[in-house]
Amino acid sequence: MNIWWLMVLCGVITFLIRYSFIAVEGHYQPPSWFRRLLPFVPVAALTALTVPELLLVQGQILLGGDNPRLWAGLVAIVVAALWRNTLLTIGCGFLSLFVLQRIW
Amino acid sequence: MTSAQAFSLGLRSVAPILVGVTPFGVIYGVVALQSGIPPLAAMAMSSIVFAGSAQFLLAQLVGVGAPFLLTAGAVGLVNLRHALYSASVAPILARLPRRWKILLAYLLTDEAYAAAIPHLLASETESSKSAQAHWILFGSGLGLWASWQFATLAGVLIGTQLPPNLGLDFALPLTFIAIVVPMINSPAMLLAALSAGAVAVALAVLPYKVGLFVGAIAGLVVGAFLSETMRSRQK
Numbered sequence: 627m628n629i630w631w632l633m634v635l636c637g638v639i640t641f642l643i644r645y646s647f648i649a650v651e652g653h654y655q656p657p658s659w660f661r662r663l664l665p666f667v668p669v670a671a672l673t674a675l676t677v678p679e680l681l682l683v684q685g686q687i688l689l690g691g692d693n694p695r696l697w698a699g700l701v702a703i704v705v706a707a708l709w710r711n712t713l714l715t716i717g718c719g720f721l722s723l724f725v726l727q728r729i730w
Numbered sequence: 731m732t733s734a735q736a737f738s739l740g741l742r743s744v745a746p747i748l749v750g751v752t753p754f755g756v757i758y759g760v761v762a763l764q765s766g767i768p769p770l771a772a773m774a775m776s777s778i779v780f781a782g783s784a785q786f787l788l789a790q791l792v793g794v795g796a797p798f799l800l801t802a803g804a805v806g807l808v809n810l811r812h813a814l815y816s817a818s819v820a821p822i823l824a825r826l827p828r829r830w831k832i833l834l835a836y837l838l839t840d841e842a843y844a845a846a847i848p849h850l851l852a853s854e855t856e857s858s859k860s861a862q863a864h865w866i867l868f869g870s871g872l873g874l875w876a877s878w879q880f881a882t883l884a885g886v887l888i889g890t891q892l893p894p895n896l897g898l899d900f901a902l903p904l905t906f907i908a909i910v911v912p913m914i915n916s917p918a919m920l921l922a923a924l925s926a927g928a929v930a931v932a933l934a935v936l937p938y939k940v941g942l943f944v945g946a947i948a949g950l951v952v953g954a955f956l957s958e959t960m961r962s963r964q965k
Contacts (some may be wrong), residue, residue, distance in 0.1 A: 670949025
């Protein structure tokens with residue numbers, strides 16, 4: 627197996643996925659129900675990426691003190707909701723993780 | 731807003747994310763070498779494929795000697811969610827020349843999209859910003875691209891000598907939280923987020939991160955269905 631050909635193929639596939647809707651925009655009119663899904667893309671996709679990172683530890687759902695990332699994440703969610711500030715949210719999340727890892 | 735200001739806005743919006751992405755890039759470099767990928771190829775993958783989680787998977791599959799087409803198919807599945815980002819930004823980029831569309835599609839990662847999208851959505855309603863919206867996405871995309879190349883290089887060169895995980899990768903989920911939470915402005919949006927997260931966790935056992943894509947789709951459908959139901963009730 628040639629690693630270079632594999633990388634090029636994977637690169638082309640990845641690019642075509644990312645180019646797909648950008649390329650056909652204007653040439654093809656998606657159905658109206660499709661347009662109504664789009665406002666939810668950022669929230670749905672990024673939440674689907676994030677929640678498993680908080681809840682799962684090596685494939686298992688952990689809700690207790692043995693999963694400080696979950697609790698630090700919840701602190702970050704509250705901070706983000708109250709102050710809507712990216713750096714403050716990241717800072718409080720890291721601080722919580724740091725403190726919780728030492729308490730528990 | 732000038733193109734330079736828009737570019738700078740994109741760069742600044744992705745800056746906090748880079749703190750979390752850089753350790754990932756370093757770890758990728760280490761994993762790639764451990765999988766038997768030559769240093770030059772490991773480095774080149776970061777610009778040819780340019781997709782964090784897919785590169786990890788590719789390196790692992792190469793390491794276990796998985797078949798050529800299966801590996802490529804798995805990488806496609808892992809990156810399928812990027813089609814959603816493509817659909818999301820397509821109307822905003824509609825009037826650009828093709829070379830811009832190709833460049834921005836190449837740079838359309840989770841992180842660049844996440845950093846730019848609040849500004850892109852705002853630009854749709856502010857005419858002063860809308861003409862330069864693509865510069866915002868270019869700024870976040872190029873910022874991420876440059877740091878990913880740098881991190882990969884660091885991983886290939888010195889990664890094996892670094893102390894084990896410092897927990898800096900937690901910056902990525904934290905940044906996504908900082909971006910998503912302020913975007914939740916309606917019950918439909920909240921339920922879209924909750925269903926996306928719940929389905930993604932429930933399906934986390936599925937291979938190739940398919941659960942992430944199905945979770946995102948579940949969130950879209952729930953959100954759109956609820957907002958339609960509420961709209962028809964108000965009539």
